[in-house]
Amino acid sequence: MDITRRGLFHIGGKLLVLASAGATLEQIIGAEAPSDAYKLADHWWGMLIDIEKCIGCGNCVRGCSKENSVPSGYFRTWVERYQVEEGKQPVVESPDGAMNGFAPLTRDDIKAFFVPKLCNQCADSPCVQVCPVGATFVSPDGVVLVDQEYCLGCRYCVQACPYGCRYLHPETRTVDKCTLCYHRITQGLTTACCENCPTGARQLVDFKNPKDPVHEFLRKNMVEVLKPYMATKAKVYYKNLDGSVR
């Protein structure tokens, strides 16, 4: 067969598509440490959670668990169900962190809602403050991480976290917590919990991205953080959060 210019274009074009698809795939699946197209200084990460969108399905908890190999009985993220009755203390539950959702609530005469929780990625983090060796830290792009090869497992940070988001990993015997799926967000993916949320109750936000619609939302709408009096500069914002939530 004659090799024509058109033929070459066809073949070349297909090869190019295949090559770029393959490269994208390889980058996404992460066979090795990604190349540094990611600039730390260009990002400042956080999250927005909309209580009125959360249906308590527990997809986020399962997704996180599978993505990050979270040990059973410990939680990087979890969902709480609140039942708020007038004049009484709220009744709260989180069966196995809502890994398998909740047993249906039939009582519909009171206020009830779901609250997803995770590490608040505090910019002024008390857990980082107390670490004796520098094993936990706030990354330059705003994610609180643990250096698994440096952590002593003293658990001072677990005590210092006001939100209860840290735990001691039973196998590595170091402290573990939500990493905001750092290995994903630095590659252009979203977190596992946001990916799996069917209603968009959880959304990743990059405060340094001027085109981020969630950032734009946060600038203009009423939101709050958990335990603001702790002054931790938490970066997980809640929309439609009830005052009874602890």
Place this chain on the structure above:
Amino acid sequence: MRRWFQDSGHLIRPALVLLAAAGVFLLVRAAVVPKDFGKYGHYRPGALDLVRQHPVAYAGQETCAMCHDEQVTARKAGKHAHVACEACHGPLAAHANDPSIQPKLPDVADLCRRCHEKDAAKPSWFPQVATAEHSGGAKCTDCHQPHNPHL
């Protein structure tokens, strides 16, 4: 003066022991602590790369769309438009990397019920039913097409 030295000379010894220990400590420190410790803050910068090396389990919708555009199109037209593929199908990065790895679909009843079982805490705008009464024992997929479920 010389006499004072004679009488207090022994005090030099514990001081020397301390200094020697301090010297050993500084040597160990220089050998063991990574040179770039403190570059971004009080931690090893290598830790950032360590975290980033964790393998990805969920490929993300855009990857699924590369091959399965038929299902994506069907989904986009319906109520599940904003539900990611892997939210129901589970983590599929392994499958995307090697399509011969066949994903296993979770049990339909459990899957649908997790979101759509009636619960007073769920927001009222969300479609939810008491499944025991709703289907009379039939499977959800007998009537609803998962990618475009609205009837």
Place this chain on the structure above:
Amino acid sequence: MMIPGVDGFMYPNEVELQWGLLIVLYPYITGLVAGAFILASLERVFKVEAVRPTYRLALLTALAFLLVAPLPLQLHLGHPERSFEMYLTPHTSSAMAMFGFVYLWYLTVVLLLEIWLEYRADIVRLSQTSKGVIRMVYRALTLGSQNVSPRARIIDDKVGFTVTVIGIPSAFLLHGYVGFIFGSVKANPWWSTPLMPIVFLFSAMVSGIAAVLVLYVVSMKVRKTIIDMRCLDTIAKYLFYTFVIDFTLEMLDLVHRTYEADESFRSLDFMVHTRLMFSQVILQIFLGTLLPLALLAATQLWRFSEARRRAMYVTACCCTLVGIFAMRWNVVIGGQLFSKSFLGYTSYKVQFAAREGLLVAIALMILPFAIFVVLVKLLPPWTERNSA
């Protein structure tokens, strides 16, 4: 879904306690160190001559406990082999990291140096008179200097005095820091109070003084020697004063919390009335504070025979030692029994044979006494200079 041991709601990661029995032991042991040292300094710096017979004993007690103090921490760590990182890359904002240096300072520059200066004459003498392996140990301890002339000893005394003077704030720092490690955790309202370092310090002094008194009485009984009652009465008097201050501070904390009744109060109040009823109300307050205070107050107000006074002192001190342990338990364990959501409580079950279990804790409490016996054999506290 009911979680065993949990009432109400706890954040899922809070259900299991992170700091257990061994972390209760640790402030108890460092407290004994600080307290014993303060007693020793009473004689050296404040010239309370009556307690002279316990001076060396107190120093050795402090050393025995200080050597054991890091062990519960090492056993608790997930990676004890990495613990040296605290010295290599200490995070200056972390009280725990800075404490590593306070500990080291106190062990070397204060305690070891003071003991060396105090005992030098005996060490040199023993390095010349003893035989065998022990002779080599003494020779090493002389650090190569055999100079024990009267003038050298005067200089030793002066330097020792200075070391003790520095040692007093160092001892305050040693245990005050432990209090600060808890007191600075804003996430935990049971711990977070500026009173915490001070309460820890005074309860440390109380436990340390009580420990030295008991050890003195036991040592004299073992050696079948007469107990110096003037010494004992003076120690008991200082114990009483310190205890009054300690009790006042703890009551102040309690009254303040009850009065302000902020959100955490309801949760903490419930916890004290249920899970901490035995350890806080019965052990710490009644048995560990009010009873010893009553016994000591009685000896101050009325006259009792020597034998009876001895019995009252020893009883009071034993109760005190139990009570201060209970206090540490109530702070460390109590602080983790309630949820930071203030909506629930968990429980703590001490394991028996585990790494952080009861057996290990008992062994760690016996170990300082074993070390103490070795130290007493090596560096006898009783010479002609300070025998009763």
